[in-house]
Amino acid sequence: MSGGSPDEQPEATALGAFLARTWECDPAGVRVRIAGQSTAGARRRNLVLDVEGGPHPGRYVATVLPTADIAILSMVDEAAVRTLARAHGVPVPEVVAVTDDESIVGGACFVSEFVAGETIPRRVLRLVAEHGVGSRIVTQLGGAFAALHAIDPAEAPAAMAAPAAPVTAALDGVGVAVAGLLRPEPAFSYVLRWLRDHRPAEPAARRIVHADVRTGNVIVDATGLRAILDWETAKVGDPMEDLAWVCTRMWRFGEDHLTVGGLGAVDTLRDAYVAAGGTWDDERFHWWRVLVTMRWGTGLAGQAAMHLDGRFSSVVMAASGRRVAEMAHDALALLDT
Amino acid sequence: MQYRPDADELLDAVADLLERQVIAAVPPHLQHQVRVAANLCRILQREAQLGTTNDDAERHRLAALLGHDGSLLELRAELAARLDDPAPLDAVTDRAVRDALLATVRADLAIAKPGYDATAGTP
Numbered sequence: 054m055s056g057g058s059p060d061e062q063p064e065a066t067a068l069g070a071f072l073a074r075t076w077e078c079d080p081a082g083v084r085v086r087i088a089g090q091s092t093a094g095a096r097r098r099n100l101v102l103d104v105e106g107g108p109h110p111g112r113y114v115a116t117v118l119p120t121a122d123i124a125i126l127s128m129v130d131e132a133a134v135r136t137l138a139r140a141h142g143v144p145v146p147e148v149v150a151v152t153d154d155e156s157i158v159g160g161a162c163f164v165s166e167f168v169a170g171e172t173i174p175r176r177v178l179r180l181v182a183e184h185g186v187g188s189r190i191v192t193q194l195g196g197a198f199a200a201l202h203a204i205d206p207a208e209a210p211a212a213m214a215a216p217a218a219p220v221t222a223a224l225d226g227v228g229v230a231v232a233g234l235l236r237p238e239p240a241f242s243y244v245l246r247w248l249r250d251h252r253p254a255e256p257a258a259r260r261i262v263h264a265d266v267r268t269g270n271v272i273v274d275a276t277g278l279r280a281i282l283d284w285e286t287a288k289v290g291d292p293m294e295d296l297a298w299v300c301t302r303m304w305r306f307g308e309d310h311l312t313v314g315g316l317g318a319v320d321t322l323r324d325a326y327v328a329a330g331g332t333w334d335d336e337r338f339h340w341w342r343v344l345v346t347m348r349w350g351t352g353l354a355g356q357a358a359m360h361l362d363g364r365f366s367s368v369v370m371a372a373s374g375r376r377v378a379e380m381a382h383d384a385l386a387l388l389d390t
Numbered sequence: 391m392q393y394r395p396d397a398d399e400l401l402d403a404v405a406d407l408l409e410r411q412v413i414a415a416v417p418p419h420l421q422h423q424v425r426v427a428a429n430l431c432r433i434l435q436r437e438a439q440l441g442t443t444n445d446d447a448e449r450h451r452l453a454a455l456l457g458h459d460g461s462l463l464e465l466r467a468e469l470a471a472r473l474d475d476p477a478p479l480d481a482v483t484d485r486a487v488r489d490a491l492l493a494t495v496r497a498d499l500a501i502a503k504p505g506y507d508a509t510a511g512t513p
Contacts, residue, residue: 316427378498
């Protein structure tokens, strides 16, 4: 976060006018101050707004997708799925305004209520250790997943990805990624083969999945889970994908004995999910864990390729190539668990 | 032959500079990149030390699995192609392939992230 600066005044004014239009009130009465700015999400900008006057004064966050960037899910659709999830009891900051007008702050944006707490992984894990709330957060995540997965997917925004056969789609996706590697990686070929040999049936019911719930995409405080963020990856798919992804090792940030995001145990997640009405399937869970681990490995390989061919030259992207072995290791080791 | 410092010692000097002075001197949005760059120097130091031995060991493992020698890249490509072929492997071969691949990723991790494969907990 960095403090507000005079340069931000035109954006603050534009956001004030946008909120006044949304709230159908006099724009002169709505005063916005940009209290901080974070680009932690890398692609997106998050502006903390202090709003005075108007019908709903208070602290908000404006999430902006820079114009040049390609949205996975449009900001309008993301706002819709956030609102839908929130209406069904998933902890999500309430969206109060959304626009695809890119002229207001240099990109489509939505404004949501400000939720206090930590998102930066190492700070999250420190706070969780201090207050002993890791298991509680995992329980809350299990409940949130069950609530999300209980929503009728017919209610999802029409533009959201909704493969008819999510298992096949995911398998085909990693197959394409492995075929596109800069050079053959036998470990990935082996894991892909295992995934094909052990593929589960398509899910009995496709559900809305967030697909990126993890330490770093949640807000927590001393009392537990406050909100789930970053819904741009939401799609209709296999609910077990969500439960597998949050257990991937990179989201533990070194707390490797706590499988679920460095926070708690899989048993805790499973019990909470089932208690809240979710249907847990150990075999599918395991299959998805292998798949998402390997998929992230091919994603890291893709980052290295983007550095090498100049699409995104950066020492961080280059270094991703030296992280591929981590995912190859985890995927192979998972096969024996 | 180059006079000293040798490659390892030079990488050490660069990593030290990045870690001890540059990180503190650059704006926040560059600090992560500098940290990563310093870590890459450490990786290259380990690669200079272990890379050739690791590659030889991997080539020997692959040659044993495939029944003939070749360059490391050729052998890797051949094994990958065999694995991409859906024709079944017998159980003994399957296990041998998996063990060989795990040995290779562990050797890669000894360069890229020492200790990663030794940590407790499920992968």
